[in-house]
Amino acid sequence: MAAKKPITVTLTGAGGQIGYALLFRIASGAMLGPDAPMRLNLLEIPQGVRAAEGAALELQDSAFPLLSHVEVYDDPKAAFAGANVALLVGARPRTAGMERGDLLAANGGIFGPQGEAINAGAADDVRVVVVGNPANTNALIAAAHAPDVPSDRFTALTRLDHNRALGQLAMAVDTPVGDLRGVTIWGNHSATQFPDVAHATAAGDPVPALLAARFGGVDGAREWLVDDFIPRVAKRGAEIIEVRGSSSVASAASATIDHVRDWVAGTPEGWTSAAVVSDGSYGVPEGLVCSFPVESTGGAWHIRQGLEVDAFAAERIAASVAELEEEREAVRALGLL
Numbered sequence: 001m002a003a004k005k006p007i008t009v010t011l012t013g014a015g016g017q018i019g020y021a022l023l024f025r026i027a028s029g030a031m032l033g034p035d036a037p038m039r040l041n042l043l044e045i046p047q048g049v050r051a052a053e054g055a056a057l058e059l060q061d062s063a064f065p066l067l068s069h070v071e072v073y074d075d076p077k078a079a080f081a082g083a084n085v086a087l088l089v090g091a092r093p094r095t096a097g098m099e100r101g102d103l104l105a106a107n108g109g110i111f112g113p114q115g116e117a118i119n120a121g122a123a124d125d126v127r128v129v130v131v132g133n134p135a136n137t138n139a140l141i142a143a144a145h146a147p148d149v150p151s152d153r154f155t156a157l158t159r160l161d162h163n164r165a166l167g168q169l170a171m172a173v174d175t176p177v178g179d180l181r182g183v184t185i186w187g188n189h190s191a192t193q194f195p196d197v198a199h200a201t202a203a204g205d206p207v208p209a210l211l212a213a214r215f216g217g218v219d220g221a222r223e224w225l226v227d228d229f230i231p232r233v234a235k236r237g238a239e240i241i242e243v244r245g246s247s248s249v250a251s252a253a254s255a256t257i258d259h260v261r262d263w264v265a266g267t268p269e270g271w272t273s274a275a276v277v278s279d280g281s282y283g284v285p286e287g288l289v290c291s292f293p294v295e296s297t298g299g300a301w302h303i304r305q306g307l308e309v310d311a312f313a314a315e316r317i318a319a320s321v322a323e324l325e326e327e328r329e330a331v332r333a334l335g336l337l
């Protein structure tokens with residue numbers, strides 16, 4: 001039998017924290033499956049090249065059977081040549097007291113040239129996930145610089161927010177995380193995001209009813225959602241920075257693996273959350289990179305249609321979408337779009 005052609009995965013920021021946490025899980029097969037050989041292209045800026053080279057040495061030392069080749073680059077065009085999967089992680093993280101949007105001016109400039117490099121040389125089936133913050137608007141910038149790549153190939157990571165919501169909800173309704181379905185993160189990967197459990201179930205039981213039982217009725221459940229759950233999930237990144245002293249790493253890497261794995265392999269257990277280019281669904285202006293409930297079939301994300309959005313949810317979604325529009329205006333003003 002002919003050997004399978006390796007999948008080319010390009011990782012930016014490979015010398016950084018998330019890069020280090022990602023590489024070994026990718027190479028182990030956790031992202032693309034146990035039968036998918038891969039080659040890894042690691043992109044860094046010159047100051048980060050040595051760290052990426054060190055990670056490459058450790059990858060050799062790990063003797064992963066699926067890993068056919070590792071190369072370190074500081075030139076985006078070379079790094080993205082032939083890429084089937086592009087993980088755009090390389091960007092500065094925020095520190096305590098900053099919002100992710102404060103990074104626009106510092107990081108936005110990274111994503112135009114990378115979009116151009118993807119446009120110039122990535123494989124026809126390239127799938128892009130932007131992790132570097134502010135992730136949604138950075139993905140918008142990258143997509144805008146890759147006019148020949150279908151825009152549905154550009155996504156931003158909100159799977160970490162989704163997983164955070166699952167973690168908090170599992171504790172609240174005392175259910176294993178794996179029994180939860182139907183949770184959605186809407187909007188921006190920022191403090192305005194709306195983690196929505198209106199359609200969620202736990203082992204088949206409606207979560208809103210379980211929360212009402214736990215918190216003394218519908219009003220108690222609403223209070224918990226508004227005062228505790230939603231801000232806890234939306235501001236979890238800041239909480240991690242405060243407790244850890246720097247931004248999330250292993251959970252971000254794990255969510256990135258989940259995002260790409262589901263994009264490639266499908267979501268037979270129901271929808272998850274990802275920021276994708278809006279087609280106008282749920283009133284989100286076309287073209288914004290917004291988090292939606294998404295299902296993956298046939299190797300493509302599809303926005304789950306037909307979910308009821310009540311007045312409370314509509315207001316929350318509108319607030320996050322307004323922030324995405326403001327970010328788009330800000331990067332236009334910076335000349336990045």
Ligand SMILES: NC(=O)c1ccc[n+]([C@@H]2O[C@H](COP(=O)([O-])OP(=O)(O)OC[C@H]3O[C@@H](n4cnc5c(N)ncnc54)[C@H](O)[C@@H]3O)[C@@H](O)[C@H]2O)c1
Pocket residue numbers: 012013014015016017018019043044045047048089090091092093094110130131132133134135157158160161189247248249252
């Ligand atoms: N979307 C999410 O859920 C999520 C979660 C966690 C972190 N993040 C973001 O991910 C980014 C990376 O975080 P980290 O902890 O790995 O930071 P880090 O500082 O440890 O690593 C970033 C790496 O990117 C490299 N880099 C910078 N510019 C680059 C460029 N143009 N090309 C290639 N590499 C470049 C740096 O040299 C550095 O090695 C940050 O912006 C952070 O805010 C996003």
Ligand SMILES: O=C(O)C[C@H](O)C(=O)O
Pocket residue numbers: 093094100133160236237238240247248252
């Ligand atoms: O919050 C941050 O700045 C890092 C990351 O986006 C996170 O959500 O942990």
